[in-house]
Amino acid sequence: MRRAFLIALLSLPILSLPATAAAKGPPWISIELPANPLDRTTRDAFLLVHAFHHGTPVGFPVTGRAEGLVHGQRKSVPLTLRATSRTGVYALDRQWDQDGEWTLVLSVEQGKDDVAQAMVQISNGQVIAVSVPADRRDGWSIPRRITQEEIERSLRDRPAVVAARRN
Incomplete structure (x- = not known):
């Protein structure tokens, strides 16, 4: 019994090593659109945000804001994302005006200084x-x-x- 306890005690630092090593390196972010309408947790979402640590989906905090120019007026709208049925995947519903030009700034935060951000540019209601x-x-x-x-x-x-893309 004592020997089993000693072996278990000595193995603790070894077992905790991968968790410590996994915390190294920055997060990553990717954007998916359109969202899957067959998944009830992503249905009707404008887009999905994926949070990763290396190649592994993780439940890091995801935040966002919409920065817009509507009829010559500058606007800023904080965004709320919702969890989905998949780890590290968050649904973003439209929370900004249909009119105008918009830039979404979406962030995955692993820690105070560890952040990955995506810029999503929208014109005429479409991601460009x-x-x-x-x-x-x-x-x-x-x-x-x-x-x-x-x-x-x-x-x-x-x-x-937008004009250059039309030509």
Whole structure:
């Protein structure tokens, strides 16, 4: 009995090593659209947000905001996401005006300074672009925060981008 206890006690640090190692590295975010209408937890969602740590779906906190330009007026709308039937997958319902140009900023947070953000650009009610800004380090894509200037530029330049796609 004593020997079994000793073996169990000595194995604790080894068993906890993968959990510690798993916390290393940034989260990742991806966007899925359209949402699956056959899954009742994603039905009618505008899009889905996937939260990952490396390749593993995780239930990290996901937040968002919609930054818009509607009839020349700047708007900002905090977004609420809802959990779905899958770990690390969150549904986003439309919570912003149908009119105008919108940039959604969606964030997966693993910790105070560990964040992955996606920028979803919307024009005429349709997604026209999705990006996850990242820096290259040692051969890896490391996500970074989206700057306010990038958001403003995406809204300001949107009419030209949409016009160029039509031509």
